[in-house]
Amino acid sequence: MEEKKCLECDRKFQGRADKKFCSDGCRNARNNQLNTLKRNYMRQVNAILRKNRLVLEALNESGKVRKHRDQLLTKGFDFNYITKIITTKAGDTYKFCYEQGYLELDKGFYLLVRRNED
Numbered sequence: 001m002e003e004k005k006c007l008e009c010d011r012k013f014q015g016r017a018d019k020k021f022c023s024d025g026c027r028n029a030r031n032n033q034l035n036t037l038k039r040n041y042m043r044q045v046n047a048i049l050r051k052n053r054l055v056l057e058a059l060n061e062s063g064k065v066r067k068h069r070d071q072l073l074t075k076g077f078d079f080n081y082i083t084k085i086i087t088t089k090a091g092d093t094y095k096f097c098y099e100q101g102y103l104e105l106d107k108g109f110y111l112l113v114r115r116n117e118d
Contacts, residue, residue, distance in 0.1 A: 048081045056100035060112040069108040
């Protein structure tokens with residue numbers, strides 16, 4: 001068997017020709033390190049989506065209400081993050097954060113809606 005260096009800790013070890021790490025701990029540490037950036041990005045996006053949903057829910061107690069863009073922005077809404085787009089037969093485009101959605105009207109107003117998905 002050929003002596004190799006662990007990709008995580010640089011310790012020398014012996015093993016199969018395709019083995020890259022000296023232990024499961026080193027293998028897990030390397031994989032966790034490589035996946036951290038992806039997980040952090042997903043965490044950030046999920047946090048923004050959650051906040052958007054909570055803002056829409058807080059402003060839309062009745063299930064359908066008209067609000068100005070500034071009211072959404074003041075509460076921290078980010079229009080760049082949505083989970084779904086639905087276009088009606090009439091051509092209206094609703095954007096959703098989970099079951100909470102909005103339709104852009106005119107003069108900076110939005111129609112906030114709640115979609116009941118049974």
